[in-house]
Amino acid sequence: MAQILCSTGALIGRPNNRDYRILRDVCHKLNCDGFEFMMYSTWYGLEGDILKFLLELNINIPVIHCEKHIGEYISKGSKEDLAEAVRRFEINCKMAKALSVHKMVVHLWDGVTSDSNFSNNLEAYGILRKIAEAYEIDLLIENVVCNHENPMKHWMELLNRYPDIHFIYDTKMAAFHCQENLLYDDKYDILWKEKHIRHYHVNDYGGGYMEWSRLKTLPPGKGHFDFDKFFDYIRKNGYKDTFTVEATAFGNDGKIDINMLNKCFEKIRRYIG
Structure with a gap:
């Protein structure tokens, strides 16, 4: 049975002081099937408090989004940077284990450096994978935007090096690089036929x-991604697992647009039947 999740990153951000306790007030107003919990770099040192809060809240969290700056440290590539990336990654894995979460979304590259030193990222995946396996976590590499090459090229490089790798496909990220139609290209059908993609972020993009x-990150329907074609393809390929909405739901005042998110969940529910 497919699950439609809400990213906590859509709810919690700088305008509301990244206060994770906001979840207590909004989680039961959202008509989703659960949450993808996103870790922030400013929360290191608070892991115990966050875990206690989430366990007491008792909400469904099938997926964790690893803290993004880990990918930036990997991209920089010095021994010290890699060591910091590994240190942070293991903290994220420990949190996932404590919450009994088995799927983790990872930005393998990130920040200004992004993919400009991709050999660093290619090597680091093997290190992260071993750590994740020790915590019984399925590591999912996202098609993160690049400033040097493009995400599909890097996915295929990773797949060539690590034939059993798993991915998370973000519709906005693909559209940013005008790669959304590669999803349906026979050249890349190994990604779907052999089930390398294990999760989807369903978001829209309005730029070129x-x-x-x-x-x-826009709600589905507020940009130009062709969701009719996308979900038709998803249905035909028999995918019935997790989807996450990440559309930013707070404004400068930090208030959360519950209605907008519920419309997103309902739209996806209609698509997947």
């Missing part, structure tokens, strides 16, 4: 090719 100023 690599238009950084318009990278904001």
Whole structure:
């Protein structure tokens, strides 16, 4: 049975002081099947408090989104940077284990350095994978936006090096690089036929090719991604697992647009039947 999740990153951000306790007030107002919990770099040192809060809240969390700056440390590539990436990654894994979560979304590259030193990222995957396996976590590498090459190229490089790798496909990230139609290209059908993709982020994009100023995550239908074609393809391929909405739901005042998110969940529910 497919599950439609809400990213906690859609709810918690700088305007509301990244206060994870907001979840207590909003989680039962959202008509989703659970949450993808996103870790922030400012929360290191608070892991115990966060875990206690989430366990007491007792909400369904099938997926964790690893803290993004880990990918930036990996991209920089010094021994010290890699050591910091590994240290942080293991903290994220420990949190996932404590919450009995088995899927983890990872930005293998990130930040200004992004994919400009991709050999660093290619090597680091093997290190992260071993750690994740020790915690019984399925590591999912996202098609994160690049500033040097493109995510599909890097996915195929990773697949060539690690034939049993798993991915998470983000519709907005693909559209940013004008790669959304590669999803349906026979050249890449190994990704779907052999079930390398284990999770989807369902978000929209309203800009053009690599238009950084318009990278904001939009609700499905507010950009130009063809969701009719996307979900038709998903249905035909028999995918019935997790989807996450990440559309930013808070404004500058930090208030959360519950209605907008519920419309997103309902739209996806209609698509997947």
